[in-house]
Amino acid sequence: MKITVKAGGLLYEYLPPERTANRATLEVAEAATPAQIMRDLGFPADASYLVIVNGELVPAEQRAKLQLADGDQLSINPPLKGG
Amino acid sequence: MGWQKQILRVDLTNGSVHKEPLNMDWAQQYLGERGLATKYLWELMDPETDPMSPDNVLIFATGPLTGTMASTSGRYAVVTKGPLTGAIACSNSGGKFGAELKYAGYDLLILQGKAPQPSYLYIADDDVQIIPAGDLWGATVWRTEETLKKIHHDPQIKVASIGVAGEKGVMYACVINDLHRAAGRSGVGTVMGSKNLKAVAARGTKGVRVEDPQRFMELVKETHQLLKENAGVREMTELGTNAMIDAMQDFGGLPTRNFQEVQFEGTEKIDPAAMMETRPNGHRNLVTNKACFGCTIACGRIAHIDKEHFTIVNRKEYWHASGGLEYETAYAFGPVVGVDDIDALTFASFLMNEHGMDPISFGVTLAAAMELYETGVISKQDTDGVELNFGNAEALTVMAEKTGKFEGFGQVLGLGSKRMCEKYGHPELFMGVKGQEFAGYDSRALQGMGLGYATSNRGACHLKHDTFAEDMEDQTGKGKALPCKETQDATAALDSTGICLFTAGAWGSDNLARQVDAACEGDWSTERFVETGERVWTLERMFNLKAGFTAKDDTLPERMLNTPARSGTAKGKISELDKMLPEYYTVRGWNQDGEPTEQTLHRLGL
Numbered sequence: 113m114k115i116t117v118k119a120g121g122l123l124y125e126y127l128p129p130e131r132t133a134n135r136a137t138l139e140v141a142e143a144a145t146p147a148q149i150m151r152d153l154g155f156p157a158d159a160s161y162l163v164i165v166n167g168e169l170v171p172a173e174q175r176a177k178l179q180l181a182d183g184d185q186l187s188i189n190p191p192l193k194g195g
Numbered sequence: 196m197g198w199q200k201q202i203l204r205v206d207l208t209n210g211s212v213h214k215e216p217l218n219m220d221w222a223q224q225y226l227g228e229r230g231l232a233t234k235y236l237w238e239l240m241d242p243e244t245d246p247m248s249p250d251n252v253l254i255f256a257t258g259p260l261t262g263t264m265a266s267t268s269g270r271y272a273v274v275t276k277g278p279l280t281g282a283i284a285c286s287n288s289g290g291k292f293g294a295e296l297k298y299a300g301y302d303l304l305i306l307q308g309k310a311p312q313p314s315y316l317y318i319a320d321d322d323v324q325i326i327p328a329g330d331l332w333g334a335t336v337w338r339t340e341e342t343l344k345k346i347h348h349d350p351q352i353k354v355a356s357i358g359v360a361g362e363k364g365v366m367y368a369c370v371i372n373d374l375h376r377a378a379g380r381s382g383v384g385t386v387m388g389s390k391n392l393k394a395v396a397a398r399g400t401k402g403v404r405v406e407d408p409q410r411f412m413e414l415v416k417e418t419h420q421l422l423k424e425n426a427g428v429r430e431m432t433e434l435g436t437n438a439m440i441d442a443m444q445d446f447g448g449l450p451t452r453n454f455q456e457v458q459f460e461g462t463e464k465i466d467p468a469a470m471m472e473t474r475p476n477g478h479r480n481l482v483t484n485k486a487c488f489g490c491t492i493a494c495g496r497i498a499h500i501d502k503e504h505f506t507i508v509n510r511k512e513y514w515h516a517s518g519g520l521e522y523e524t525a526y527a528f529g530p531v532v533g534v535d536d537i538d539a540l541t542f543a544s545f546l547m548n549e550h551g552m553d554p555i556s557f558g559v560t561l562a563a564a565m566e567l568y569e570t571g572v573i574s575k576q577d578t579d580g581v582e583l584n585f586g587n588a589e590a591l592t593v594m595a596e597k598t599g600k601f602e603g604f605g606q607v608l609g610l611g612s613k614r615m616c617e618k619y620g621h622p623e624l625f626m627g628v629k630g631q632e633f634a635g636y637d638s639r640a641l642q643g644m645g646l647g648y649a650t651s652n653r654g655a656c657h658l659k660h661d662t663f664a665e666d667m668e669d670q671t672g673k674g675k676a677l678p679c680k681e682t683q684d685a686t687a688a689l690d691s692t693g694i695c696l697f698t699a700g701a702w703g704s705d706n707l708a709r710q711v712d713a714a715c716e717g718d719w720s721t722e723r724f725v726e727t728g729e730r731v732w733t734l735e736r737m738f739n740l741k742a743g744f745t746a747k748d749d750t751l752p753e754r755m756l757n758t759p760a761r762s763g764t765a766k767g768k769i770s771e772l773d774k775m776l777p778e779y780y781t782v783r784g785w786n787q788d789g790e791p792t793e794q795t796l797h798r799l800g801l
């Protein structure tokens with residue numbers, strides 16, 4: 113199945129080379145979870161992220177459980193901070 | 196050491212200048228910068244004083260680490276009673292001015308009274324003079340700085356000054372130093388203007404001594420390394436604080452069109468990628484990044500505007516590069532007013548620096564005026580013929596300039612959103628707390644932020660606590676009170692050192708306490724350091740209570756409390772302030788009227 117990934121800030125560096133700016137369309141296994149996808153893309157496991165799927169917040173403990181479906185939009189951002 | 200152990204006290208009314216020893220008992224209790232200035236303010240003025248009267252006290256304060264080898268050590272704070280809020284105001288700034296003031300030999304500069312004529316203060320080490328401002332009164336910040344360097348034949352002078360906005364009483368005028376660094380919030384520049392003081396020009400050659408140079412240098416090396424290795428810091432260097440705008444958009448916490456919405460369709464036109472994109476005509480908004488004194492992060496953005504853009508096509512004086520978009524300016528000239536024209540946003544940023552105004556307060560006030568216009572409360576007759584619709588880039592830049600020059604409808608915008616909305620009979624459209632406008636985070640999506648806004652001592656502020664991690668994980672009011680309180684204290688301690696808040700992602704209070712301990716006498720454990728922050732926070736609260744604020748003022752606008760967010764991850768949610776606030780008072784050791792108990796005051800030595 114195909115999903116769209118958007119990676120905020122400098123996290124676009126973890127997207128495959130065929131990315132467009134900070135977005136990429138990925139072919140992933142059926143029912144893949146955000147945690148699996150992030151691990152496969154090489155996102156450091158010890159860092160903190162803001163993960164949103166189709167506009168819904170996915171807290172850290174849900175990321176290895178939530179199964180994605182074809183056409184889902186996964187947005188991975190660095191943690192929110194002030195500026 | 197760390198401290199210069201000397202303060203400079205200037206009575207502008209009678210022109211007297213006194214150098215006094217720093218009260219070291221207070222320095223041991225309040226450290227420096229924000230904390231120490233709060234203590235002096237508390238001792239020197241009645242909190243009920245009219246902020247615009249000569250009896251208000253204006254303090255420029257450095258910290259014990261200001262001007263040292265510690266990274267980001269250029270900070271100074273301006274502390275006074277704020278005219279925008281009527282509460283204690285504490286705005287800090289980077290650039291190079293703070294270190295220069297310290298090198299001249301002073302921890303604090305205390306300004307009292309009102310000069311009989313427009314003046315500026317010249318400080319070159321021990322030589323301190325109050326000099327008539329002449330035709331600098333009426334000049335922009337940029338011309339003031341350039342002229343003062345010429346008059347004194349010294350390009351190394353560092354200048355902190357106000358523009359016409361500060362002279363004429365725009366309620367959110369800033370003090371700007373080094374052309375585009377601002378002690379930005381609550382109208383500290385307005386107080387400076389009310390004292391007939393145009394600028395402080397400082398030149399210092401004395402350096403700063405630390406208690407244990409070898410240990411201090413080892414810690415400096417270690418903490419520089421922590422910054423270097425931190426992913427968030429690297430992002431700040433490469434993308435600036437505006438890196439946050441895409442995440443805030445996805446999250447649905449990006450206040451749009453005066454907080455009617457929480458997501459902005461034009462975000463991608465004003466984000467860091469847009470700033471770095473090379474256009475077909477070869478123009479690129481971002482020129483480079485820039486660091487404040489001693490900073491190894493360099494989050495500052497230097498940008499320029501496309502010469503063909505309507506704002507500057509015939510105005511060569513704006514063809515140079517200057518301070519570009521940060522997250523808060525991008526928000527305040529973008530989503531909250533519905534504008535997505537990056538050149539117009541950049542021009543508005545230039546105008547804020549040139550005329551000395553707080554972009555957040557200006558943008559949010561303009562947003563309320565736009566809502567008043569779109570709902571028919573005001574019309575073109577009120578707005579000098581300008582169509583004040585959301586999204587109108589020309590309205591943004593025209594009104595920024597009118598406000599900076601205090602002309603026409605700009606005088607109304609210069610009141611700030613609260614006073615303006617009250618003037619037109621719609622106080623509910625003011626988006627802020629205690630008279631100060633919100634920063635770029637919506638309290639319905641970020642619950643802890645809402646609590647921080649409601650309880651911040653200087654009115655709505657995003658820089659005095661840090662509950663982002665909690666807000667990202669859970670969008671209810673649960674578990675927000677304690678981290679809000681703890682980070683308020685830790686931030687108050689950090690703000691009392693002379694170090695920039697943007698180190699906080701990489702350094703904890705322990706890293707700061709160790710640097711303070713090596714630089715200063717006295718044993719500065721982490722616990723003592725953080726307790727100092729709590730003492731500072733509590734004294735600020737005492738100032739506000741004495742000024743007439745009560746628990747009723749620790750609140751949010753109806754829109755946050757009753758109108759659910761329309762979209763984003765917090766769709767359907769309202770602020771749960773009613774649940775968080777009682778818990779917050781409890782963890783603070785305050786009663787339910789928001790007053791510190793005797794026990795708490797005693798514990799903190801207050």
Ligand code: SF4
Pocket residue numbers: 267268269289290485486487488490491492493494495695696697698
């Ligand atoms: S991090 Fe940014 S604001 Fe802070 S001192 Fe460095 S350049 Fe200045």
